[in-house]
Amino acid sequence: MKLRVKVDYSTYSALKEVEKEYREVLEDAINYGLSNKTTSFTRIKAGIYKTEREKHKDLPSHYIYTACEDASERLDSFEKLKKRGRAYTEKPSVRRVTIHLDDHLWKFSLDTISISTKRSRVFISPTFPKIFWRYYNKGWRIASEARFRLMKGNVVEFYVIFKRDEPKPYEPKAFIPVDLNENSVSVLINSKPLLLETNTKRITLGYEYRRKAITTGKSTKDREVRRKLKRLRERDKKVDIRRKLAKLIVKEAFESRSAIVLEDLPGRTPEHMIKDIKDKQLRLRIYRAAFSSMKNAIIEKAREFGVPVVLVNPSHTSTVCPFIGTKIVYQPDGGDAPRVGVCEKGKEKWHRDVVALYNLKKRAGDVSPVPLGSKESHDPPTVSRWLRAKSLHSIMNEHKMIEMKV
């Protein structure tokens, strides 16, 4: 968060002196990193600390540390630009300097912020905007690192960073396996499967169709075309689905003190998934939206709540019987129920996604018995309208009510 503070002349000049020497250290640090082909903070610091300390005798020594850190970050992002062919200079140029501070170089209080300079500390008194108080009063903590930048007219821009400690993951009492698919996400709660439709593949294909209709025969640089494409809001829609689904699942796990079990999916599209899509680009897009981005959304949300996540081996999760490990045979041509298979030995019927759920749970180390061939194992409750649901429990209860009425 940026705080703008107007300071008096002597404060400003004391900070200006720091800026000048910080810039010199920063430039030396960058040059050292370049000539020694390293972006590592530790190596840069080890390489230049002694000489810089000699050169800048009255500069508080921690400015040398933070300048080395700054250099390491700049070198890192320069490397990345270079790899993408987007670096237009030979080396990272230091134009504007924002001075990095660590916990030795500044102290925060609501009255004044003090900053170390060459001779003594200077004090600045910002007025805090509303948004500051919103964070400050809502459990966010001010980080020990901060930054400042000198502007024209004796103005200091001071950046405080708010952080929130992530809760520690608890010891799980149960497991909630989550199986991701191109058009749905299934969960198993207290041995009850539930299939939530996401229609990710259908949505992606629908947008692809509409995008083609807009762009065919026209340049994508055309203003009208660009406006129309923007209005499609494909990403917004998918992000919304992901976010809400992740929240439902994580809340359920949090309240029952469970761990979430997910398949440890590869980063690239596995060819056997979404194999009916020929277009490689399109296949990758569906894979990302339905599998990897969905997985990441759940993991991220879980981290926020301190819900433990167990990643398990994804191979053959839907083709092995969770009772005895025999093969589950699906109709090669799909048939009427393409996602329902039969156990080779026990002859019981299984829905693909339910098999996967039980196998995921098993692989996470849960040895509780699998309930014997219920209707739900081959015909799980399927819910399409869950976007506004408050919890997975409420969805399940509602579904039970509907079934009873039927």
Ligand SMILES: [Zn+2]
């Ligand atoms: Zn079986």
